[in-house]
Amino acid sequence: xxxxxxxxxxxxxxxxxxxxxxxxxxxxxxxxxxxxxxxxxxxxxxxxxxxxxxxxxxxxxxxxxxxxxxxxxxxxxxxxxxxxxxxxxxxxxxxxxxxxxx
Amino acid sequence: xxxxxxxxxxxxxxxxxxxxxxxxxxxxxxxxxxxxxxxxxxxxxxxxxxxxxxxxxxxxxxxxxxxxxxxxxxxxxxxxxxxxxxxxxxxxxxxxxxxxxxxxxxxxxxxxxxxxxxxxxxxxxxxxxxxxxxxxxxxxxxxxxxxxxxxxxxxxxxxxxxxxxxxxxxxxxxxxxxxxxxxxxxxxxxxxxxxxxxxxxxxxxxxxxxxxxxxxxxxxxxxxxxxxxxxxxxxxxxxxxxxxxxxxxxxxx
Numbered sequence: 001x002x003x004x005x006x007x008x009x010x011x012x013x014x015x016x017x018x019x020x021x022x023x024x025x026x027x028x029x030x031x032x033x034x035x036x037x038x039x040x041x042x043x044x045x046x047x048x049x050x051x052x053x054x055x056x057x058x059x060x061x062x063x064x065x066x067x068x069x070x071x072x073x074x075x076x077x078x079x080x081x082x083x084x085x086x087x088x089x090x091x092x093x094x095x096x097x098x099x100x101x102x
Numbered sequence: 103x104x105x106x107x108x109x110x111x112x113x114x115x116x117x118x119x120x121x122x123x124x125x126x127x128x129x130x131x132x133x134x135x136x137x138x139x140x141x142x143x144x145x146x147x148x149x150x151x152x153x154x155x156x157x158x159x160x161x162x163x164x165x166x167x168x169x170x171x172x173x174x175x176x177x178x179x180x181x182x183x184x185x186x187x188x189x190x191x192x193x194x195x196x197x198x199x200x201x202x203x204x205x206x207x208x209x210x211x212x213x214x215x216x217x218x219x220x221x222x223x224x225x226x227x228x229x230x231x232x233x234x235x236x237x238x239x240x241x242x243x244x245x246x247x248x249x250x251x252x253x254x255x256x257x258x259x260x261x262x263x264x265x266x267x268x269x270x271x272x273x274x275x276x277x278x279x280x281x282x283x284x285x286x287x288x289x290x291x292x293x294x295x296x297x298x299x300x301x302x303x304x305x306x307x308x309x310x311x312x313x314x315x316x317x318x319x320x321x322x323x324x325x326x327x328x329x330x331x332x333x334x335x336x337x338x339x340x341x342x343x344x345x346x347x348x349x350x351x352x353x354x355x
Contacts, residue, residue: 011209021199028191032184035351044352051347055340062202062336069140072147079151083158094166
């Protein structure tokens with residue numbers, strides 16, 4: 001590659017992609033298996049934890065966030081933070097609204 | 103890469119000497135190809151963040167109603183087939199992989215590899231929609247699509263729905279609770295439908311890209327379009343990963 005392509009542009013190779021593919025497939029098997037086990041309160045938490053792990057792998061490697069500019073990383077982190085704030089404040093409101101009256 | 107992209111005739115200036123020598127795809131309001139690529143990448147991310155807020159609103163609505171009408175949502179989700187859901191998750195993850203490989207092929211200038219990856223992604227995307235169609239038709243047959251013909255019998259009398267009953271042994275729900283399964287299916291169709299709409303748009307763009315890639319596009323070092331489309335495709339994959347967990351998996355007990 002010439003300088004035209006820029007020195008900062010990292011090309012992620014097939015090896016990484018294959019590894020992530022298998023990690024994602026393993027995560028899928030694991031989360032389906034976990035859903036068959038009765039863990040009560042923990043079932044949704046484990047399912048969401050595995051989903052978040054899979055999503056993070058997709059973000060970092062398939063979507064190249066690990067190799068992207070600081071500006072992009074900051075924007076994504078800011079967006080996710082804002083989203084989580086909105087969701088948790090909304091849920092906190094709905095869950096606590098009828099507190100004690102059930 | 104040698105200077106075969108020079109826009110000036112090779113004879114007029116020695117290679118690499120012209121001040122205006124730059125790839126034809128570099129727009130004039132950017133200083134460098136790198137700046138141009140970073141800018142469009144950032145813009146794509148801003149778009150995806152708005153998409154995240156859009157789907158996030160649906161997820162939040164789902165969580166609130168699931169919290170309120172827990173029994174109805176559990177009974178509703180028992181109607182979903184985990185086998186189809188798992189298969190679709192695998193199909194979508196594989197399509198994300200082929201898309202990522204497509205980006206790599208574009209970056210390393212492999213035309214036939216790029217075309218193959220895009221075609222595989224296209225086929226896997228269609229496969230996902232095919233499986234989704236099978237699932238939707240099951241819901242239509244059982245009258246579990248919200249509306250005038252919505253049928254509560256699977257929830258008022260679970261034994262009347264033997265296929266589901268033998269797996270979950272659900273207890274009959276009182277009418278006021280059973281009615282809220284319609285809310286579950288409203289959110290189910292809204293969320294998976296919006297996801298499927300994104301898939302359909304993506305598959306349409308993939309078709310366009312296959313057409314262009316066969317003619318030799320995207321392998322000149324200017325991979326922004328393929329890269330940004332890849333981001334969109336992977337984003338859809340992430341949405342499905344959460345849909346699968348929330349709609350299919352968390353209410354099985």
